[in-house]
Amino acid sequence: MVNVLFVCLGNICRSPMAEAVFRQKVSESGLAEDIHIESAGTGHWHIGNPPHEGTLDILSEKEINADGLIARQVEKEDLDKFDIVVAMDAENLGSIQTLRKPNQKVEVVRLLDFAEQAEDNDVPDPYFTGNFDDVYDMIETACESLLQEVKEKWL
Template structure:
């Protein structure tokens, strides 16, 4: 089983969107018994809350299930439990590296490292910008490449 964790700031916009998108891609590939996906936030403000309305709307528009999703905060143990931890931006990436112990073998990456045509390094936060459509397109594209790499390198 390959365990993947997406991380953003509050776990209500970008990381749950990525979780839902990749879950659908994994299911469509018949790999749900081999790949486990979750999301978390570096901050605690939204713990226990469902994803942002904008995230829920864009997922629904694209027929992607978001049921049962609740925000949670990333913890040190996540870096033991997950094989790949994917940050949405440089700030989240830096936070994850401060949690990582030297002996941990977890792969910590940034989502847009998987985006072949990305003009940016960071997925912008639609909580502040309102650009859920743009963020959805970025995440969807990067998740295609991420899934292909997981299939090639981990399965």
């Protein structure tokens, strides 16, 4: 079993969107029994809340299941539980790295490291910009490449 954790700031926009998109791609590829997927935020503001309305709207529009998506905060223990932690931007990446213990084997990456066409390595936060459509497109493309990487490297 490969364990993948997506992380953004509040766990209501980008990371739950990535969790839902990646979950669907994993399911469609027949690997739902082989890959466990969750999301979390570096901040505590939205713990226990469902995703942002803009995230839910775009997932519904794209017919992607959003059931079970509830915001939580990333914890030190997550870096022991998960094989791959996928940050949405440099700030999230830095926050995750501060939780990391020496010699932990978890792989910490940015999602757009898997998007060849990306102009920037950071997924912009639609909570502030409102650009849920653009963010969905970035996440969808990168999740496809991330799935290929997981299959080649971990399965």
